[in-house]
Amino acid sequence: MRLLERTNNGELRLTDDMANDDIPKYGILSHTWGARGQEVTLEDLINGTGTSKAGYKKIRFCGEQAARDGFRYFWVDTCCIDKSNNNELSEAINSMFRWYRNATRCYVYLSDVSIGDCEQNSQLSQPLWESAFRASRWFTRGWTLQELLAPVSVEFFSREGQRLGDKRSLERQIHEITGIAVPALHGTPLSQFGVDEQSKWAEERQTTREEDWAYSLLGIFGIFMPLIYGEGRDNAGVRLRKEIHEAIKYKDDEKGERGILEGCYLLQTLEGHDSPVWAVAF
Secondary structure, eight states, X not given: OOOEEEOTTSOEEEOOOOOGGGOOOEEEEEOOOOSTXXXXXXXXXXXXXXXXXXXXXXXXXXXXXXXXXXXXXXXXXXXXXXXTOHHHHHHHHHHHHHHHHHOSEEEEEOTXXXXXXXXXXXXXXXXXXXXXXXXXXXXXXXXXXXXXXXXXXXXXXXTTOOEXXXXXXXXXXXXXXXXXXHHHHTTOOGGGSOHXXXXXXXXXXXXXXXXXXXXXXXXXXXXXXXXXXXXXXXXXXXXXXXXXXXXXXXXXXXXXXXXXXXXXXXXXXXXXXXXXXXXXXX
């Protein structure tokens, strides 16, 4: 895992790739990607460029917020992964849920939510920004599902960097927007929820690359598998379903308590078309 470090003078620098035992306390950014070419890349940071890109604002925000919370390291997906290296990209995607779960704080930067001048009146401010909050693009993206569920601490910020609340104080709104069960927002292990229920949380979400709809669910279901960009959403979903089936079968064989089809749920969203898919809650 490669992190960003904010030095005492406010400069940003990349760390070396760290082994798990060497990773310090860190914050992590959750966001939606902006226009093509406007996100800061790993190459930008290595070359000392990218500060003029629109995406630099949220990187600076994340570093400053982490510093205010008492730690100097943080992680941002746009610039902490070498996406030209297929092996590194695959490892990162398969590790992503764990990286978010292990973060001390997750900062959700909502670029489409502005508090404007409404913070001057606390009685009016929440209704004004809550409408934009409920309509935020962040709640429609595939990758942000695990970024909401994995970390213990998830805090939401407006594009001005003003804190709006966290996933406990905003649990009612988040539940109404996403349909995610409140116990899941509180950290109840996802294995306590049926596969069909977890899939419903994701079925309307979108990803830029169609295969990522399935890849973004790997951590949700505790699955690891290689990435094959170009296979399409249906094929990626079939492979994911197969891995879920194998994981359930393995656990059932280990427990010796029930057959693989006992207590099964009908699950169609992983298939991507109308034929039924059967899976089991585990």
